[in-house]
Amino acid sequence: GEKDHVHLLINYPPKVSVSRLVNSLKGVSSRLIRKKRYACIQDKLWAGALWSPSYFAASCGGAPISIIKQYIEQQDTPE
Numbered sequence: 001g002e003k004d005h006v007h008l009l010i011n012y013p014p015k016v017s018v019s020r021l022v023n024s025l026k027g028v029s030s031r032l033i034r035k036k037r038y039a040c041i042q043d044k045l046w047a048g049a050l051w052s053p054s055y056f057a058a059s060c061g062g063a064p065i066s067i068i069k070q071y072i073e074q075q076d077t078p079e
Contacts (some may be wrong), residue, residue: 007072009060018057026051 012021032052033041041050060068 007075009065009068009072021056022057026055 008025009023033050
């Protein structure tokens, strides 16, 4: 993850729409993070929400999984 976004590599069933997958990930992660009551989260809320309503999704067909994992692992980690 970075300060303002996270990168995820997800293998999911083709019957699941990307929007439904993202909505589920954002909903569950928001509830779990809010349950922890991290003080640093309060000033990072997006109009009262943990996540913005937008997202970006891209497919990676054709690229070796090892290269994609390497890219994600090399992203900056927020302090």
